Amino acid sequence: MSFGSPYTTLPDFEYHKPTSLEEALGMLKQYGDEAKLMGGGVGLIAFMKERLMSPAHVIDLKEVKELKLLDVAPGKGLSIGAAVTLSELLEGGMLKRDYTVLHEALAKVADPMIRRRATLVGNLCEAIPWVDSPPALIALDASIAIAGPDGRRAVPVSGFIRGPVDIDLGPSEIVTAVDIPQAKGALSAFEKFTGGSEFSLASVAVMMSNSGRNRRARVVYGSVNSTPVRSADVEEAIRDGITPGSVRKAADLASEKVECVDDVLATAAYRKHLLKVITTKVLRRMMSQ
């Protein structure tokens, strides 16, 4: 019998299931600090079992119509609603074709049963330094759409994640979507090293836009510091193309220049080594594409 034992039960709360964004915002305003928003619930349920969170009210966003949208506007990019699950995102092939880096990052998150419940926005809002979606989204120059009592605003993903478990979101605000600019024709890829851990010890997201003379590279490292780290040095090294020479140079620069931290998963020195390995791996793969 599991009732009553620690780590298996949830604290007492009242469950709410709003069907519109307006209703959800109203509840958030009414319950304030006592409420927690639930997307897929994967993180929230785990945190509640550990009693890291004991909200009196849980507001489930799964039935909020506006948040279930997955929009592709021609020439405008992709908008992913907060209630869209990772499975829904990965199905259909659109992500794989036009936003490869995000597809590669999400396809290896946890397992299919968890991806059926987990949402991209939930994954971001947890702001755990070792998750894979933030570097991929920053490489794609994505932004977060937020609704609150005073209207709507947008912030880039890089600014939204301020630190471990620290995001730019007010207590009465709700993230409605992740917006990704059009990336058709761009070359992008993701690589991570987990070493058997449930989290990445180091990850890299690369995006090369090939539009004429405005060729740009964006290279973002995840899991090596408290927030994702963009490397101008590595970007510069591959700006004129991915060649065996530029790959070697980029890998050396990644290891040398990207700041890494020691934590429970790995030492900074080990991460520096991994940066060299995954940078080489991801760029070689892109070279042969």
Add this chain to the structure above:
Amino acid sequence: MREISVTVNGRVRKRMIKDNELLLDFLRERLEVRSVKAACWRGECGLCTVMLDGHLVKSCLVLAVEADGREVKTVEGITDDGELAPIQKAFVTHGAAQCGFCTPAWVLATHELLRVNPHPSDADLVEATNGLVCRCGTYNQIREAVAEASAASKARRQPRESLARA
């Protein structure tokens, strides 16, 4: 407390529950569906896996109240005539269970895999079941069982095709 109504293996079940109850507890404790196992409680072992509205989910990460008005299927519900499904027969033939604790989840997940993808590759099998753990380590036997059930479905399909050609 509130009353929820969940269709479990084709039968409508109504129970009073608390808002903070897990689907796992609802199934095991309130409905006594004991094939749904409780082990890690944190979405890692996968032994509480059930189908919710046609998709595999881990019931320790789902609130019971979320299943209100929806359909749950457990291993008892994969056939409706009381006969074993081909994958269940193959599990028996290949001894794909040692202690048997994880077997209901593996049967349910591989049955679903074969429904969606009748001829899965090794990589497909690994990907589809990487959220499940068997601590006795019967993975090789499970792989053989899936291969046999897959081959059986090929054998069943061929006569129909040759019939169509004739």
